[in-house]
Amino acid sequence: MSPESTRACSEVSFESGEPLAGTASDAPLFAAFSWPKALWHHDDVALSEGLPAEIRDLAGAAKRSGRKLQLRLFQRTGRQANDPVELICADFQRARTARIPELPIERCAAAISEFIAGGGAGTPLERPLLLVCTDGKHDLCCGKLGRSIVSALRADPQLEVAEVSHLGGHRLAANCLALASGELYGRVAAADAPALAESVRHGRVYLPRYRGRTGLDELAQVAEAAALARFPNATQVRPGAPRTDGDARIVAVELRDGDVARRLAVRCVARVFEVFASCGDLAPEPRARWIAQSGEEEKI
Template identity: 30%
Template sequence: MANGCEHPAACHAGEAPILASATRKGRFWLLIEHAGPWAAELEECRLPDDVHRLISRARALDIRPQLIRRPGRREARTGPLHVYVAAAAVDDPWLAEGFVERPDDLDLGALVHGVVPESCILVNEPMYLVCTHGRHNACCARLGLPLARFLDENLSGEVWETTHVGGDRYAANLVCLPHGLYYGSMSQAAAIAAANAYRHGEVVLDRFRGRAGIPEPLQAAEHFVRAHTGEISVGGVAVESSRSVDDTTVCVVRRTTERGTSRFRVVVEPTVLTAPCGLTCADGIPTYRLAELSELTPVLT
C-alpha cells in the first residue's frame, strides 16, 4: 500500500524553498535494473540473494544503491544483471555500464576510489533519473510517472524511473548523473530545460535542489554564489573550505570562469519556513538563509 502524500500542493509547484536539499549520500552510485514491483524499502524488494548482498555491500561503502527501470515498462529482463555505477565525488565525474554474471564479483571498492570497475564500460551520455517510487510515497508515482514518460519521449534511452532519491515533498524529483545534480517540483517544461542545460554542462537555478554528495550548508553556499554571480556552468562553483560555528557555516567558495578564478566568503544559517499556502509540512520546511556574502580580495605577492 502506497504511503499517503502529506505535503501541500505548494511544495510540489516550486513555491516552497527547495535549495540545499540534495542528499549528501550521493558521492557514488550503484544503479540496478529491476522492473519491479518495488517495495517501500530496497531490503523488502523481491530480489535474488546475491543482489541483496550487492546492495548491502554498497551501503557499507557509502555507495547509494537505486533500482531503475525504463519508463512505462514492467517486463522483467533475463540474463546478466544490468547495472550502472557513477562517481560524482571526483574531479571529472563519470558514469559506467555493466552486465554482471555474478553480482558478488562487482568491484565496488574500485568505484569508491574513483576507478571504473573492470566489468563496466564508460558511458558518454548523461542519465536522467525520475523518482516514481509510489510504495515509498504516493506523490512520487502520481507526479513522477507522467514526467518520466514525457522525458523518455524526448530523451529516448537516457531516462530511467528510480526508487526513492530523497525529498518526497519535492516530487517530481529529477537527478542528473554523473554529477548528481538534484531538481525538484519539476514540471515537464522545467525538466526539459534542466536536461538540455545539463547536456551543455550548465545548471538551471530555478528548482535546483543542489549537488548530491556534499553537506546541505555547502550546497546552500554554492547556490548563493551562483545566484549572486549568475554562474551556471556545472563545475564553475565549488566550496573549497568550510567551518561550523554553532549552527552557522562559514565557507570559501571558488568560482572559476574562462577569465580566471574568484573566491567568496559565504555565511549560511539554517532556518525553517512554512509552506507558501499557509499550511505546514510536518514541522516546517528546513532551508538555509544567506547571512553574509563577500568577494575575497586576492593577496598580492
C-alpha cells in the same frame, strides 16, 4: 484524521517556503541497477523481491570504509527478473562513472564493490542520463508527480531517461538525478522539461529546480547554489570548509567566471520550516535548514 493529514507532502513543503538548495544526498557513491518496478520494496531497495542477500551488505560496507553509498533500482522497459541487469555506478567525488549493460544479478554486488574500490569493469557514461523518481510505493507524490515528467523529458532524443526508486525528499517531488554530474533537481514540472534537458545536455545547472550536487554536505550545496545564482555562467565552483560566525556559517566559494577567478563568501543561517516528511503524516514537523542569507565577494 485531520485536514492537514490529507494534504500532499509536496504541497505543504512548497507553501511553507522550504528551499530546494541543500537537499541532495551527501553520499559520494551511487549505484543503480535495472530491476522490474513491480518487485521494488516500498522502503529499502536492498529488500526488493528476488535480489541476492549480498546486495543488503553494500551500503553498510561502504559506510564502514568511510564513504556513503546510495543504492537504487531503475526500470528498463521489457526487462524481466531473470534477465541480466544493467548496472550504473558513480563516484561523484572522483568524477568516475561506469556502465555495465548486461550482468548476472549474482555478480552485481561484487561489481559494485569493485567500482567502489577504484577498479572494476564497465565503460564511462557517454551521454547524460536522467533518473526520475516514480516510486509511488514509497510516497504518493513521487509516483504521481514523477510519472508526469518522464514522458516530457523523453521528448529530447539526446537524453537517456529512466524511472528510478526513491531519491530522497519526496516532499520535493518530482525529483530527478542527472548523471554523470550528480546534480539533483526537485519540484520539476513538465513545463521545466525542455529547459532542464537543454541545461543537462550542455553541462549547465538548471537553477530554478536545483536541489544540490550529490556528494557535498548541506552547507556546501547551499553555498554552491548561491554562487551560481550570483554568477550563472561560473565553472569550477568549489565550496570550502565553513567557518563559524555566531549562529551563522560562512562558506567561501571559489569559481571561474569566464577568465576571472573569483571567491564569494556566502553567509548561511538556519531557518525552521514546518513540513510533512511524507504523504499521510498526521501533522507537520519542524525541519531546520540552512539558507543563504548574503554573499560578499572577497579578494583573491
